[in-house]
Amino acid sequence: MNANTQTRAAPGAPSRLSPKLVLGVFLVLLAAAPLVLPEFYVTLLNYVGLSALVALGLVLLTGVGGLTSFGQAAFVGLGGYTTAWLTTAQDLPGWLAFIGSSPWFTLVAGLVITATVAVILGSVTLKLSGHFLPLGTMAWGISLYFLFGNMEFLGGHGGLSGIPPVSLFGYELVNNGQFYYLVWCFVLAALFTTRNLLDSREGRAIRALKGGMVMAESMGVDTSRARMVIFVIAALHACAAGWLYAHLQRFVNPTPFGLHIGIEYLFMAVVGGAGQVWGALVGAGVITVLKQWLQDILPKVFGSAGNFEVIIFGVMMVIVLQRARDGLWPLIAGLVPVREAQKTIDPAATPLVKKPQPPMGETILEAKDVTRKFGGLVANNNMSLSVKAGEILALIGPNGAGKSTMFNQLSGVDTPTSGDVLFRGKSVAGHSSREIAGLGMSRTFQHVRLLPKMTVLENVAIGAHRRGSKGVLPAAWRLDRDEEARLLREAAVQVERVGLKDFMFAEAGSLALGQQRILEIARALCSDPCLLLLDEPAAGLRLKEKQALAELLRRLKSEGMAVLIVEHDMDFVMSLVDRVVVMEFGEKIAEGLPAEIQSNPAVLEAYLGGV
Structure with missing residues (x-):
């Protein structure tokens, strides 16, 4: 066995497809799309990819972390305007002129500026809770939108034009078909790194936010840092989408970065599946394609132009919230018989270091x-x-x-x-x-505080958070696998210790209340308390x-x-x-x-x- 994710089919179950096979087919279709589709649909797929980048950040921020933001379009604008100004402005200082000499340099500049702005805004906004948090994101989203339109050096409401194309290995990407592959490379990289992040110590800390600040902090999670991390990551995804948009359009103005577009991005995340990484792609595809079709069809139906598609989106949102609260992705995934991935434990992983217990008495x-x-x-x-x-x-x-x-x-x-x-x-x-x-010191709670959609093993592993050290970047690029194997091994030991071995890979929410209380004890033990x-x-x-619990406590x-x-x-x-x-x-x-x-x-x- 190893500590990687493996797939297993239950005995007697119908044959199911390998996730790698399904992913391979998707990648082949994605690569072939510009070769077989009309130019119009290639362009549409480009915009689907740009929207998916922003929606993916919202999946992490809203669906996983429980933080609602209406202001992501403003971060798209930061990425777009940074590269537009640096690549088109005249008489820049030498060091700025050097950055503006290549769109790739302006991408780095945009990411740095966006991260800085996100940290500043997040340090204020993320202290809010309840309905004040989304209202706070609306406030700075509107502020940045009007800032783009009122700054003369950014072209005012008329915007900036003449943005140069992106060059790759000396080859300019000047049409939609060429730019398509760049957009989707960004999207796939974001999907890959986000899935990796969530499948890690840092990812469990982020997911623990939905279990409540008290529980997460009691398990050693720095909730302020975790909230800031996903806020910045979501902003960086949006910035990258803005950079791509600017060089695809070769022109920017404030219109695509307003609050109404920020709400549309949130629609995409919720419709696709706010807690699902692949849901971002589904939501972006459904909303983008449907918006285009409705803009073509509805004026013919009503006999006049107007934003009738907004009404349809509103109705669709109500239906999704009532009928498919987890979004469309789980419904779509259920149509394809894919074998479910399951973690395995590496018994050869080096045990975590244990602190010596204090002397008796x-x-x-x-x-x-x-x-x-x-x-x-x-x-x-x-x-x-x-x-x-x-x-x-x-x-x-x-x-x-x-x-x-x-x-x-x-x-x-x-x-x-x-x-x-x-x-x-x-x-x-x-x-x-x-x-x-x-x-x-570690504790359980009078009212059980677990992550019901996470497995028993993952819930228990949250308790070992302080016993690991790998951060966000190693997790995103799977450089934390040795440490992850050690943490999961320790979690498995504690699950067996409390008698829940048979439920190790079951969802915590499927357990009886008494078993959930025992699970909390395993999670507490995973922190190596005295x-x-x-x-x-x-x-x-x-x-x-009760007898088994009493025996466990006597042993401790x-x-x-x-x-x-x-x-x-x-x-x-x-x-x-x-x-x-x-x-x-x-x-x-x-x-x-x-x-x-x-x-x-x-x-x-x-x-x-x-x-």
Whole structure:
């Protein structure tokens, strides 16, 4: 076995095609298109390719990362205007004149300028959430559009003409058929690198954004960086499309870079399949071709010219959102019997380095007089507790006692109003959950937080994020395969460790709730922690599953791991833990051995019903 993606057909299943064969047929058809199609359709395919580049960035940004942008057309304009101005302006300084001497130099310049602008805009826009984020992208999209039209050196609303053709090995690409291959080389390179990126440590971090910031940060993912990465990549895709557009048209003006075109690009991503890489191609093809046909047909139907196609697109968007929320690509892919790709694990991959566990009995975690107030509500009041290496401590109490709030103070999800939290002797109050995760603390959640469309193996591998180091570029060009094999091997070990081996390649969303809770424990273990915080891990488990979980926790305890557990199942808790802390109304009312707690009058009255 190896760590690459392989394909397998289930025994007795109908014969299915190899993905490589299907891809090969697609590439042959793509290469032959200019040789057999009329000039009009070759031109149309060029525009499909340009739109697909922008839509692909939106698939990464919106479909995968969950960040909606209406302003991508402005980045297309940055790429187009950069090369148009540099290649046509007179009396430029020497160094700018040198850059403008070749369209390939202006491509690099455009990418640098676009990346810089994207970082500046992203540093402001990506701090917004909810409906404010798309509104923010609309704001700067409109601003850049009017900037293009109002700058005299950019030709105003009349634009810039006389843009030179692109030369390749001394050969000028002066017609649509010649330019076609350049456009589609860009598209295929973008598809290839995007698929590679998503199939990597960095890609899992990006996909984890949809599972929520709290979960991702708790697994060690720098969510701010991940959001900025996909924002910049989407902008660079759009910039490359703008560069190609300028040299294809040999003319630019602001019209193709307005907000309405940005909305059209978003339509393409959603119609094709916002979470599907190949959906960008489908969406761009459907919208571009349909737009052209409708512009030809509808004026004949209505007897006058107008933007009637916009009405059709609006209706189509509503239908897609109602009937095919995953877009058209899954429907199209279902028509072709292609064998499903499945990852395999390389047992020979070098195991990841494990940190030594602290000595048995060493105090791992200590909370000192932790208080958390939300306005006039006191959720935690002077809470103190400690957990030692090789110990299981239970934190129990009625619903609303403040247990999950306390977990958030300990793990860095929230910051105490007063008091302190020491982890391995270091104060971590006010530190981010990502920083604390890096010190060796990992957690699960009261409400399961998984990526339902990702496999069990991939979900667990998110936990090992901080144990890898390869960045975006190595991932995009598959230079991270050795590290990826090691991360997947570690994830597989943890999946087997918690008893989910038979579900390793199943989608996490297909598991029962109890199994999903166990999966969260595997993900937490994948980070190589010395302290586990488990929030109601036995909820939804059957008796045998609880017994298996208890055995796993005892094994972790014997290895020197500290475990802090919140749980309502008293039979499970009292037969497992070493000590118990009881909370009520945000305060500690008792602490001691399980037998002592079970006979404590205050606990019996407050939590166990006075029995």
